[in-house]
Amino acid sequence: MTPAEPPVAVVTGGSRGLGQHIVESFLARGYRVSTSSRTQTDFTSQMLQDHPDRFHWTEVDLEQGDAAKSLxxxxxxxxxxxxxxxxxxxxxxQELLLTTPRRQVDSLVAVNLVAPILVAQACARAMTASGGGRILNVSSINAVRGHRGVSVYSAAKAGLDGFTRSLARELGPMNILVNSVVPGYFDSDMTSGVTPENRTRIERRTPLQRLGTVEEVVAVVDFLTSPAASFITGQTLVIDGGLTC
Ligand SMILES: NC(=O)c1ccc[n+]([C@@H]2O[C@H](COP(=O)([O-])OP(=O)(O)OC[C@H]3O[C@@H](n4cnc5c(N)ncnc54)[C@H](OP(=O)(O)O)[C@@H]3O)[C@@H](O)[C@H]2O)c1
Incomplete structure (x- = not known):
């Protein structure tokens, strides 16, 4: 990398929700950013216009077997x-396991566990060529605590945390740091279906008495990908207002 070339961040699922905010933050920090999703959004179209030299979007369905490599x-x-x-x-x-069809199990594991593993593998190969890097996996508190109706999603996210720890051991000698962040509930399309009653229950059980914000998750992503976190690897950092403590 010449001094004129900014570093490159790959953020999967940066078309909306948490990913969109992570993309915005990397762009604000001067990075070149590549993101991917199945569909374009107003946000990705706007970024392509605003940052033609620093923003890249790829249409990818991570459920497809060769998606990681081509991405x-x-x-x-x-x-x-x-x-x-x-x-x-x-x-x-969300569905009780007893009624969940096999194809749904496969899909949840493919997108939430297999795809991140394969994207990490392909990115790590590229990182070794340039002297190191950072890999950050977005897990969930469902990996830490049991919740009804999300057993397969929880299994995939818990798998991602296990993957993080072992991969950190493999890649540490290559100067690639691997961590995961474990957000509690925050507002996004994914949680738009939470009923007001469930929302109130989550807030009541959270020591800080509220849901998190995407900004509070992005702040941790910023930290773990910054020079300040240069001696942190193999860790899972929970951002949940104390819900799982
Ligand atoms: N929201 C929460 O409360 C919460 C809590 C804990 C952890 N998390 C985790 O945080 C991360 C972001 O969640 P979010 O709430 O921001 O979700 P979101 O708003 O639903 O956004 C998900 C992103 O992933 C992309 N995506 C989904 N399926 C894909 C596929 N098969 N192939 C390619 N891209 C795909 C979506 O784009 P397309 O649909 O266009 O493909 C979108 O860009 C997720 O890993 C989630 O598990 C969320």
């Missing part, structure tokens, strides 16, 4: 390197 290949072709990966894309489907 990372397109980023390297566009920007030449990868410094940071935030495995943010994910989706929640």
């Amino acid at each position: 990372v290949r397109s980023v390297v072709a566009r920007f030449g390197r990868i410094d940071v990966l935030v495995n943010n894309a994910g989706y929640l489907h």
Whole structure:
């Protein structure tokens, strides 16, 4: 990287929700940013217009087997390197396990666990070529505490935390730091279906008595991808207002 070339961050699922805010933050920090999703949004269209040299969007369905490889290949072709990966894309489907069809189980595991593993693998290969990097996996408090109706999603997210710890051991000698963030509930499309009664119950059980904000999660993403966090790897950092303490 020449001094004129800003570092490159890959953020999966940056078209809306938490991912959108993470993309905005990396752009504000001077990064070149690549994001991906199945569909364009007003946000991605606007970023393509506002930052034609620093913003890249790829249409990808992470449920498809070769998505990770083609995604990372397109980023390297566009920007030449990868410094940071935030495995943010994910989706929640709530259903009791006894009625959940096999294809739904496969889909939840494919998007929330297999895809982040394969994207991390492809990005880590690119990072070794440029002397190191940071990988941050977005997990969930469902990985830490049991909740009815989300067993498969919880299994996938808990798998992501286990993956984080072991991968940190493998990649540490290559100067690639691997951590995961574990957000509690925050407002986004994913939680728009939470009923007012459930919302009140979550708020009551949270020591800080409220849901989190995306800004509070982004602040931790910023920290863990900053020089200040240069000796932190293999960790899962919970951001939930104390809900799981
Ligand atoms: N919201 C919460 O309270 C909460 C709490 C804990 C953890 N999390 C985690 O935080 C992350 C972001 O959540 P969010 O609430 O911001 O979600 P969101 O608003 O639903 O956004 C999800 C993003 O992932 C993309 N995505 C979903 N499925 C995809 C697929 N098959 N292929 C490619 N991209 C896909 C979506 O784009 P397309 O739909 O266009 O593909 C979108 O950009 C997720 O990993 C989630 O599990 C959320």
